[in-house]
Amino acid sequence: MNLLNQGEPNRDASYVLYWAQMNRRVASNHGLAYAAELANEHRLPLLYYEGLTCDYPKANRRLHTFILEGVPDTARELARLGIGYTFYLRRKRSDANNVFYRLAEKAAAVVTDDYPVFIAREFNKRVPAKLKVPYYTVDSSCIVPMNLFEKREYAAYTIRPKINRWLPEFLEPAPKPKVKVRWSGPGPGPHTEVTADNIAKLVSECEVDQSVPPSLSYRGGAGEAQRHFKHFLEHSLRRYARERNEPSKHATSSLSPYLHFGHINALDVALGAREYAAEHKLVADEFLEELIVRRELAFNHALFSDKPAALESVPGWAQEDLRRHASDPRPEVYTREEFERAETGDDLWNATQKELLLRGKIHGYYRMYWGKKIIEWSATAEEALETMVDLHDRYALDGRDPNTYTNILWCFGLHDRPWFERPIFGKIRYMARSGMERKTDTAAYLKEIAYMEQTGVDPFRLK
DNA sequence: ATCGGCTCGCGCAA
DNA sequence: TGCGCGAAGCCGAT
Secondary structure (H helix, E strand, O other), X not given: OEEOOOOOOOOOOOEEEXXXXXXXXXXXXXXXXXXXXXXXXXXXXXXXXXXXXOOOOOOEHHHHHHHHHOHHHHHHHHHHHOOEEEEEEEOOOOOOOOHHHHHHHOEEEEEEEOOOOHHHHHHHHHOHHHOOOOEEEEOOOOOOOHHHOOOOOOOXXXXXXXXXHHHHHHOOOOOOOOOOOOOOOOOOOOOOOOOOOOHHHHHHOOOOEOOOOOOOOOOOOHHHHHHHHHHHHHHOHHHHHHHOOOHHHOOOOOOHHHHHHOOOOHHHHHXXXXXXXXXXXXXXXXXXXXXXXXXXXXXXXXXXXXXXXXXXXXXXXXXXXXXXXXXXXXXXXXXXXXXXXXXXXXXXXXXXXXXXXXXXXXXXHHHHHHHHHHHHOOOOHHHHHHHHHHHHHHHOOOOOOHHHHHHHHHOOOOOOOOOOOEOOOEOOOOOOHHHHHHHOOXXXXXXXXXXXXXXXXXXXXXX
């Protein structure tokens, strides 16, 4: 927990305010639980505010739909716990309502999410000074709070022992938000009522890019997140270590969209996987390594980098290699539009891009190939990076996340080691189509993507 | 099928 | 100061 301003509690306050910026969930939310504690101290009720605006960069139908799908779950849970809920959908850019500031004026204190990238990073810098009341941020994203680390870690092997030392202390269920003064009735307006039936209509009324359709595969919400998690435990965890890099086997958790929007807490995923593994005599080590060590390494990278998504944040040797090879001839070069439309000369690469377009995420292993080839086929490294970030911002349900930026920069050498010298890449790890063929069943993947493209149905969508 | 070399730098042991 | 080893590989030799 961090207090980010000199605010004094408001004596005439009507509630304590929790502002869900990134962790859009009720269960297992350390920030919300802390807000409930403050509310109890002030003998006030607790109000949960969540907004969705149309004017953040590249806002679109896909992202809006996913976020709105989470709202009914949130409303139900909050009502059960006696916590007030104001959700506001700002449909038009001309809408002058600034609901957060209006609600904050009547709050004894504000609690929100500590988050190291995108809008929350900027808001948490700018907003506290504008408020008269205390403004707290709580890290409800990481298992080991990212602020406990003192510096940017060099690689997984440097952060791993530190995480392992802290884990026994932090791998405990989050406290529940138990309020003493229950909220009765609706939250203070303006409030937008969201039901499963009106989501499509609400989104169509928003001034956002309507050309990006909702994901074929993932619907938002805490309930959906739990369903995916349960399916993963029962059908995939035991295969994870062996088959996680084989996309056609579907052995990964598919939780990244839910982790990104906070519909599920990584802490609960870790606890649940550990418990399931113990009960069923399975080994969850490989999954926990990715969920905890690599995910938290990404948050560490974002927190301690001035620009988490810039080439200046990759190691010196890699930057130097990119510079040295900047004028190497590129045998193939594609424009951003050709990448976007999946129109390169490589059908496997095109399939990965189609997976992004249709599902809203790319399988983790193939995404590395996707990124490496964009580097190889772009005029400059800077342009390659821009293409990757832009395509994720618009199409990925797990974009705009510390993991996204870290996975993209990994393609440029971040958290990786040098390998042998070659054109364009220098000593940055290269990936070849032949390697994909050798190690994975590319034919099965191509078939699966082609089926989705032709039918508009994801055969692996959770029923 | 499997193995070693490629190459940098962190962090711990000495 | 030396040394082991690292987030997902490639390539050529055996």
